[in-house]
Amino acid sequence: MKKLFKSEASLNFASSVTAIIAGLIIGLIVIIIANPSNALNGFLTLIQGGFSNGTRGIGQVLNNATPIILTGLSVGFAFKTGLFNIGTPGQFVVGAFVAIYIGVEWTFLPGAIHWLVAIIFAALAGALWGCVPGIMKAYLNVNEVIASIIMNYIGMYTVNYIVPLTVFNINKNETLPVASSAVIPQFGIEHLIPNVNGGIVIAIILVIVIHIILNKSVLGYELKACGFNRDASKYAGINAKQKIVCSMMIAGALAGIGGALVYLGGTGKCLAVVDTLAPEGFNGIAVALLGLSSPFGILAAGLFIAHLTIGGSLMQIYGFIPQIVDIIIAIIIYFSAFALMVKGILANGFHFKKKPKVKEGQ
Amino acid sequence: MENVIEMRHITKVFPGIIANDDVTIELRKGEIHALLGENGAGKSTLMSVLFGLYQPEKGEILKNGHVVQINNPNDANNLGIGMVHQHFKLVHNFTVLENIVLGAEDTKHGFLYMKNARKKVEEISQRYNLKVDCDALISDITVGMQQRVEIIKMLYRDNEVLIFDEPTAVLTPQEIEELMQIMRDLAKEGKSILFITHKLNEIKEVADRCTVLRKGKYIGTIDVATTTKEEMSEMMVGRKINLTTEKTESHPTDDILVVKNLSVSKKGHKNPVNNISFSVRKGEIVCIAGIDGNGQTELVQAITGLMPILNGTILLNGKDITHASIRQRNVSGISHIPEDRHKHGLILDYPLSYNLVLQRYFEPQFSQHGFLKFEEIEKYSEKLIEQYDIRSGQGSKTIARSMSGGNQQKAIIAREIDKNPDCLIAVQPTRGLDVGAIEYIHKQIIRERDEGKAVLLVSLELDEVMNLSDRILVIYEGEIVGEFNPKEITVQELGLYMAGSKRGDTNEKAV
The missing domain is CATH 3.40.50.300 (P-loop containing nucleotide triphosphate hydrolases)
Known part of the structure; x- marks a missing residue:
C-alpha cells in the first residue's frame, strides 16, 4: 500500500505544482500588459505574498486560509464519494450565523466550552443544509448540483432575514460581535505568530480527521465505494442512499464549521447583511480542485491561495487596481484547477505509474 | 496469395x-x-x-x-x-x-x-x-x-x-x-x-x-x-487441456433455495419474470438455460435483492428472505457471481485486496471500532491470490481496473466461494474467458456442489449448460417452460424450448 501511495502522492504533487507554475506565467503576462513599468515589482510582491510582512503576514495567510480549507475539504470530501457539493456558500453562511447567534446570546455557557458549542451547532446547521440535497439526490434522484445551488440562496436569504430580528447591529448593517468567551482560543501558537486565529488549528485537526475517515475507516471504504461504483456498492450490500445523505451531511458540516471559524476568530469581523453568496464557499471548489480532493492537498492549496490573495492586495502599492489583482489571482486559480488534467498528462507522458487502463484480454 | x-x-x-x-x-x-x-x-x-x-x-x-x-x-x-x-x-x-x-x-x-x-x-x-x-x-x-x-x-x-x-x-x-x-x-x-x-x-x-x-x-x-x-x-x-468436464453423479438432499410464484414487474413492459417457482437442493447444480433477455437477469436480481419483486416468496434454508436487505441475504448464505463484473462485481478503482472483502469488510476479522484492519485484509487477499491463482501486476495492491478480464473474474469467484455460502448463484461465470480459465472455473463450481452447496447457474452457452448441470430449467419470456435431466435431452431439443416453440410440463419436480 505504502509504495503505491507514495508514487501516487508524488504524482499529485507534481501535477499541482506544474499547474500553479503555468498559472503564474499567464498571470505574469497579464501583469505586464496591465502595468508594464511596475510589472516586475508587482509580480514579486504577488509571489512574496504573506511573507512580505513578517510573522504578521504569515498570520494573515493562516487566517485567510482557514475558511477556504474547510470549504475545500467540504467539496473534496463530497467529491471523493462521487458527489459535487456546490452548496458550500449556503452551508457556510448558515454555519456562520448559528455560531454568531450562540456566540452572542448563549453567554450563560462557561468560557471554556462556549466557542466549542458554537462550532458544534454551526456544524449541525451546515449538516442540515447539506443533507437536504443529499436526501433529494438519494431518494428522489434530484441532481445534487441543482439542489445545493437552490439551498445556497435559501440559506443566504434566510440568514439575511433572521439577522435583523436577532443579533443585529443596525448602525453597521451587520451582526453584533460575539462575546469574548466565544472566541476560539489560540492554543499557544500566538507566541509564534501573534495575530493568528485559533481556527487554523481546528482546520488542521479536521484535515487529519477527514484523511483518516477517507483512508482508514469503514465509513470511508463505504463512501468511496459508492463514489466509484454505485451499482457494485449496492451489490456489496452497502446502503448507497444512506451513504449519499451521510456524505452530504459531513460535507455540509465542514462548510458550516468554516463559517464558524471566521466569525469566532477574534478579529472582530462580523457577518454583514448583503445579498451575495459567501465567496469563501465557491473558493472551496478551487481549493479542492487544486488539492485534487485529498485532505492534505487541500490544506496546502488553501494556504497557497490565501498567500496569493494577500500578495495581491499588497500589489496595490504599485498602482495595480484591485480589479486587475482579482483577475490575476483568478487566472492563477483557474489554471491551478487544471491540476487534474496535468496529472493525466504527467502520468501518461512520463510513466509515473502504470497505465490505468489496460485492455481486456491483452 | x-x-x-x-x-x-x-x-x-x-x-x-x-x-x-x-x-x-x-x-x-x-x-x-x-x-x-x-x-x-x-x-x-x-x-x-x-x-x-x-x-x-x-x-x-x-x-x-x-x-x-x-x-x-x-x-x-x-x-x-x-x-x-x-x-x-x-x-x-x-x-x-x-x-x-x-x-x-x-x-x-x-x-x-x-x-x-x-x-x-x-x-x-x-x-x-x-x-x-x-x-x-x-x-x-x-x-x-x-x-x-x-x-x-x-x-x-x-x-x-x-x-x-x-x-x-x-x-x-x-x-x-x-x-x-x-x-x-x-x-x-x-x-x-x-x-x-x-x-x-x-x-x-x-x-x-x-x-x-x-x-x-x-x-x-x-x-x-x-x-x-x-x-x-x-x-x-502450453499443456494438455481436458475439453469435457468430468463430474460424478449428484446426490441432492434438502432444499436450500426455494422460489415460489416469483414475479418481477417492469414499467411499460410485460413482467420480465412471471410466476416462477423452483428449488435448488443441497449438492446439485441447477441451470437456468435460455436466450439472453428472457428474464434471467431479473430473476437473479430479484433473488439477490438487487431488484424489487412484485410478488412471490424466496426461502433460504427455510427462512423467508423475500424482504431481506442485500446485506442480510449476503450474510445468511447467498453468494452471487454477477452477470456484469464491471458494473456489479468489482469496484474497478479499488485495489484487489479491497475488492476481495467487498461484502465482508465490516466483519470483525477485517475491521474494528469502525476502522479497517489493513494487515488482515492484505493477509486474506494474499491467501486468496495464492489459493485461486489470481494473477496481477502488483498483487493485493493492483487496481482492479488494470487486471485482465479473466483474472478479474477469478477474483470475484475466489471472493464468492471463499465466503462459504449455502447457495452459490453464478451468472455466466465464464463469459469472455479462455479455455484454461473456463476449465478452472467449472472445476470450482463442481467442487462447491460436491461440498454440499446448492448451485444456481445461469448460462447462455449450451455447452456449459450440458456439461455442468444436474438439472436444467429452461426460461422463456419470464416463465419456466421445461425441466430436464441433461442426460435425457439433446442440445437441439433444448434449443426448441429456449426459442419458445415447445413447452413442457414443469410442475412435477419444480415446486
Missing part, C-alpha cells in the same frame, strides 16, 4: 509486462485469420498496435508490401483498417444511422446531409445481409444488432481489413451463428478479417488460418482445416 497486412517483429512493453514479444503475423487478402490466445496473451494489444492505439517499441507494419506508420486510429482508418471492439463504442442516445456516420459525416452548407449516407448504409446492409433499422436508437436495440452497426460502421468507411475483438463474447448462440455467416460473406467479398478469440469451436467453423500467442510470444501459425481442437488448445495453453 498476397499479404494485405504484415506485422513484423512487433514488441510492445508496458511497465512491468511485455505484452508482445517479437510477434509476426501475416494477413492474406480475403482470408479469415484467427488470433488465438489466453487472456493476457497479448492479442488485444497486438490489434491495438495495428489500429494505432499503441505504438510498438520495436517492429514494423506493412500494408500491401509497403511500410506504414500508424499513429492513431485515424491513420488506421485511412489505410482501410477498421476494428469492432469488444465493448462497443456507440453513442446510446443516437440513432443507428447517426452512429454509423459519426466522424465521417456529409455536410451541406454546414448542415448534416444524411441522404447519401442513408443510401450507402442501405446498400451495405443489402449487400452483406446486415439487417439494421437506421432510425432506431442504439439504446433500444439488441446487442447483436449493435454489433451489426459496428460492422456497418467499418464498411461505411470502405475498410478492407476488419478486426473483430472477441465478437462472440456478448452474443447468443443464434446471433453467433449469424455473425459467422456474415464473416464468411465478408471474406467472400474480398475483405480480410482478423478475428480475436479463444473459442476453438468458432475458429474451426470460420477461420482459414490461426496464429497462436501465449504470454506475449508468437507460438505459431497453423492451417485450421488440418489441425484438431486439442492441438490448438495445447498450443494456446
Whole structure:
C-alpha cells in the first residue's frame, strides 16, 4: 500500500505544482500588459505574498486560509464519494450565523466550552443544509448540483432575514460581535505568530480527521465505494442512499464549521447583511480542485491561495487596481484547477505509474 | 496469395509486462485469420498496435508490401483498417444511422446531409445481409444488432481489413451463428478479417488460418482445416487441456433455495419474470438455460435483492428472505457471481485486496471500532491470490481496473466461494474467458456442489449448460417452460424450448 501511495502522492504533487507554475506565467503576462513599468515589482510582491510582512503576514495567510480549507475539504470530501457539493456558500453562511447567534446570546455557557458549542451547532446547521440535497439526490434522484445551488440562496436569504430580528447591529448593517468567551482560543501558537486565529488549528485537526475517515475507516471504504461504483456498492450490500445523505451531511458540516471559524476568530469581523453568496464557499471548489480532493492537498492549496490573495492586495502599492489583482489571482486559480488534467498528462507522458487502463484480454 | 497486412517483429512493453514479444503475423487478402490466445496473451494489444492505439517499441507494419506508420486510429482508418471492439463504442442516445456516420459525416452548407449516407448504409446492409433499422436508437436495440452497426460502421468507411475483438463474447448462440455467416460473406467479398478469440469451436467453423500467442510470444501459425481442437488448445495453453468436464453423479438432499410464484414487474413492459417457482437442493447444480433477455437477469436480481419483486416468496434454508436487505441475504448464505463484473462485481478503482472483502469488510476479522484492519485484509487477499491463482501486476495492491478480464473474474469467484455460502448463484461465470480459465472455473463450481452447496447457474452457452448441470430449467419470456435431466435431452431439443416453440410440463419436480 505504502509504495503505491507514495508514487501516487508524488504524482499529485507534481501535477499541482506544474499547474500553479503555468498559472503564474499567464498571470505574469497579464501583469505586464496591465502595468508594464511596475510589472516586475508587482509580480514579486504577488509571489512574496504573506511573507512580505513578517510573522504578521504569515498570520494573515493562516487566517485567510482557514475558511477556504474547510470549504475545500467540504467539496473534496463530497467529491471523493462521487458527489459535487456546490452548496458550500449556503452551508457556510448558515454555519456562520448559528455560531454568531450562540456566540452572542448563549453567554450563560462557561468560557471554556462556549466557542466549542458554537462550532458544534454551526456544524449541525451546515449538516442540515447539506443533507437536504443529499436526501433529494438519494431518494428522489434530484441532481445534487441543482439542489445545493437552490439551498445556497435559501440559506443566504434566510440568514439575511433572521439577522435583523436577532443579533443585529443596525448602525453597521451587520451582526453584533460575539462575546469574548466565544472566541476560539489560540492554543499557544500566538507566541509564534501573534495575530493568528485559533481556527487554523481546528482546520488542521479536521484535515487529519477527514484523511483518516477517507483512508482508514469503514465509513470511508463505504463512501468511496459508492463514489466509484454505485451499482457494485449496492451489490456489496452497502446502503448507497444512506451513504449519499451521510456524505452530504459531513460535507455540509465542514462548510458550516468554516463559517464558524471566521466569525469566532477574534478579529472582530462580523457577518454583514448583503445579498451575495459567501465567496469563501465557491473558493472551496478551487481549493479542492487544486488539492485534487485529498485532505492534505487541500490544506496546502488553501494556504497557497490565501498567500496569493494577500500578495495581491499588497500589489496595490504599485498602482495595480484591485480589479486587475482579482483577475490575476483568478487566472492563477483557474489554471491551478487544471491540476487534474496535468496529472493525466504527467502520468501518461512520463510513466509515473502504470497505465490505468489496460485492455481486456491483452 | 498476397499479404494485405504484415506485422513484423512487433514488441510492445508496458511497465512491468511485455505484452508482445517479437510477434509476426501475416494477413492474406480475403482470408479469415484467427488470433488465438489466453487472456493476457497479448492479442488485444497486438490489434491495438495495428489500429494505432499503441505504438510498438520495436517492429514494423506493412500494408500491401509497403511500410506504414500508424499513429492513431485515424491513420488506421485511412489505410482501410477498421476494428469492432469488444465493448462497443456507440453513442446510446443516437440513432443507428447517426452512429454509423459519426466522424465521417456529409455536410451541406454546414448542415448534416444524411441522404447519401442513408443510401450507402442501405446498400451495405443489402449487400452483406446486415439487417439494421437506421432510425432506431442504439439504446433500444439488441446487442447483436449493435454489433451489426459496428460492422456497418467499418464498411461505411470502405475498410478492407476488419478486426473483430472477441465478437462472440456478448452474443447468443443464434446471433453467433449469424455473425459467422456474415464473416464468411465478408471474406467472400474480398475483405480480410482478423478475428480475436479463444473459442476453438468458432475458429474451426470460420477461420482459414490461426496464429497462436501465449504470454506475449508468437507460438505459431497453423492451417485450421488440418489441425484438431486439442492441438490448438495445447498450443494456446502450453499443456494438455481436458475439453469435457468430468463430474460424478449428484446426490441432492434438502432444499436450500426455494422460489415460489416469483414475479418481477417492469414499467411499460410485460413482467420480465412471471410466476416462477423452483428449488435448488443441497449438492446439485441447477441451470437456468435460455436466450439472453428472457428474464434471467431479473430473476437473479430479484433473488439477490438487487431488484424489487412484485410478488412471490424466496426461502433460504427455510427462512423467508423475500424482504431481506442485500446485506442480510449476503450474510445468511447467498453468494452471487454477477452477470456484469464491471458494473456489479468489482469496484474497478479499488485495489484487489479491497475488492476481495467487498461484502465482508465490516466483519470483525477485517475491521474494528469502525476502522479497517489493513494487515488482515492484505493477509486474506494474499491467501486468496495464492489459493485461486489470481494473477496481477502488483498483487493485493493492483487496481482492479488494470487486471485482465479473466483474472478479474477469478477474483470475484475466489471472493464468492471463499465466503462459504449455502447457495452459490453464478451468472455466466465464464463469459469472455479462455479455455484454461473456463476449465478452472467449472472445476470450482463442481467442487462447491460436491461440498454440499446448492448451485444456481445461469448460462447462455449450451455447452456449459450440458456439461455442468444436474438439472436444467429452461426460461422463456419470464416463465419456466421445461425441466430436464441433461442426460435425457439433446442440445437441439433444448434449443426448441429456449426459442419458445415447445413447452413442457414443469410442475412435477419444480415446486
